[in-house]
Amino acid sequence: GRAASDVYKRQELAVARLKLSIPSNDSEGTVLVANVADAYLDHLKTFATADHIRNATWTMNDFCSYCGALRAVDLKKKHVRHWVDLHTTWKSDNTKRDQMIIVSAAFNHAVKEEELLESNPIAHLKKPAAFPRVTFFKEEEIKEVLEYFNRPANWRTPCRQRVGEFFHMLLLTGARPFSELAQVTADNVQETDKGMIIRIKAGTDEDGKYRHKSAKKTGKDRIIYLFPAAEEMIWPLIKKYPKGSGLALFRTTRGCAWTRVNGVSSMCAMKKALKWNEDPDKAGLSLYTCRHTFAKRILSGYWTGKPATIETLAGLMGNTPSVCWKHYASWCDEYSQPLWNAVGRGR
Numbered sequence: 642g643r644a645a646s647d648v649y650k651r652q653e654l655a656v657a658r659l660k661l662s663i664p665s666n667d668s669e670g671t672v673l674v675a676n677v678a679d680a681y682l683d684h685l686k687t688f689a690t691a692d693h694i695r696n697a698t699w700t701m702n703d704f705c706s707y708c709g710a711l712r713a714v715d716l717k718k719k720h721v722r723h724w725v726d727l728h729t730t731w732k733s734d735n736t737k738r739d740q741m742i743i744v745s746a747a748f749n750h751a752v753k754e755e756e757l758l759e760s761n762p763i764a765h766l767k768k769p770a771a772f773p774r775v776t777f778f779k780e781e782e783i784k785e786v787l788e789y790f791n792r793p794a795n796w797r798t799p800c801r802q803r804v805g806e807f808f809h810m811l812l813l814t815g816a817r818p819f820s821e822l823a824q825v826t827a828d829n830v831q832e833t834d835k836g837m838i839i840r841i842k843a844g845t846d847e848d849g850k851y852r853h854k855s856a857k858k859t860g861k862d863r864i865i866y867l868f869p870a871a872e873e874m875i876w877p878l879i880k881k882y883p884k885g886s887g888l889a890l891f892r893t894t895r896g897c898a899w900t901r902v903n904g905v906s907s908m909c910a911m912k913k914a915l916k917w918n919e920d921p922d923k924a925g926l927s928l929y930t931c932r933h934t935f936a937k938r939i940l941s942g943y944w945t946g947k948p949a950t951i952e953t954l955a956g957l958m959g960n961t962p963s964v965c966w967k968h969y970a971s972w973c974d975e976y977s978q979p980l981w982n983a984v985g986r987g988r
Contacts, residue, residue, distance in 0.1 A: 672751075672757045673709065673711065674711050674712075675705045675709035675710065677748055677750075677751045678701040678704065678705050678747055680751060680757060681697070681750045681751070682694070682697060684750055684755075685697055690820060692901065696743070697743050700743045701743065701744070704724060707727070708720055708724070713757070713762065714762060715762075716748075716762045718763050721741060721744055721763055721766060725741065728740075734770065734771070735771060735772065738770075738771055741766060748762065748763055748764075749761055775933050777933045777934040777936075777937050778812075778930055782926070783812065786805075786808060786911065786915075787809065789805075789915060790808060791805050801907075803894050804893070804894060807822070807899060808928065808931065810871060810891065811928060811932065811935075813868050813871040813874075813935070814839070814867065814935065815931075815932050815935030815958050816865055816932070817929070817932060818928040818931070818932075819900060819901045821863065821865070821959075823891060823898060824841070824889060825839055826882065826884075826888060826889055827890065828887075837867045837875065838864055838867060839864070839865040839867065840863070840864050840865075841862060841863040841864075843863075855960070865959075868944060893907070905928075908927055912926070932958070935958070936954055936969045937972050939953070940954060940973045940974070948973070948975065950973070951965045951966050951975070951976070
């Protein structure tokens with residue numbers, strides 16, 4: 642009986658603690674903007690990618706330095722707009738929009754999931770219109786980059802062949818550089834009766850992170866179909882880093898796995914050496930530009946001589962047709978040619 646009484650008391654104590662952790666309607670006025678930020682960032686740790694967590698953390702910390710001590714119910718839309726205006730280096734509307742989306746998401750989470758607030762004080766916050774940031778490598782630029790990375794090493798410069806290998810594979814697959822290709826191991830490579838594919842399974846890993854960008858939205862595996870040239874590049878890497886090793890196939894010149902930091906560093910060094918940083922049209926090119934270049938090549942039939950449709954491109958890139966339409970439709974003859982035909986211009 643005494644043991645049962647002790648268990649009952651512990652249960653009552655646990656329930657009391659739970660009640661204290663759940664704010665009542667009366668406590669809504671004590672919730673600060675900083676509390677909303679903390680709750681949202683804790684929530685992101687359960688499923689978001691490391692890059693998204695890092696970006697959201699910076700944004701919410703910066704926002705809290707502006708108005709973190711303000712009561713959440715007193716926050717106004719004008720506060721968010723003024724916070725954005727204070728950042729004079731945010732020239733792009735896309736940058737401003739991205740920051741405002743993170744703040745809005747934090748308050749939506751506080752209402753719908755945490756129930757810290759009864760309503761979102763910045764609901765329907767008007768954000769700048771988004772525009773696609775689509776760039777691509779011209780063929781002469783690709784040749785220049787590959788020649789630079791494939792230069793023989795000497796006593797002053799190390800061998801950059803592995804960087805060129807990573808760059809070339811991005812062009813051949815259209816994979817996302819760091820969230821997809823950099824994570825590929827031999828276990829992800831599969832042989833089929835028609836050729837080789839890279840399969841990144843849906844769901845979450847041991848840390849609870851989604852294995853690829855669209856896993857949460859679609860629940861489907863990300864399949865990357867390989868050209869014969871890509872297969873030839875992968876075979877030696879599989880022998881070097883075999884199945885079961887858990888090691889990434891693509892590595893830097895120092896043998897490290899690719900990350901956003903060393904990837905950006907390699908591209909910055911290349912642009913400086915080729916003086917691309919002095920050209921406004923080339924300064925913004927990056928490893929992610931390879932993905933856009935892949936899309937342009939697929940839609941123009943670069944490898945096969947047969948232009949593909951937006952729907953086919955979406956399947957190859959792991960996107961939805963609507964996303965591909967938004968970004969790449971201007972490169973697709975199937976949709977643009979009828980418009981030219983309508984004004985009397987043939988092919």
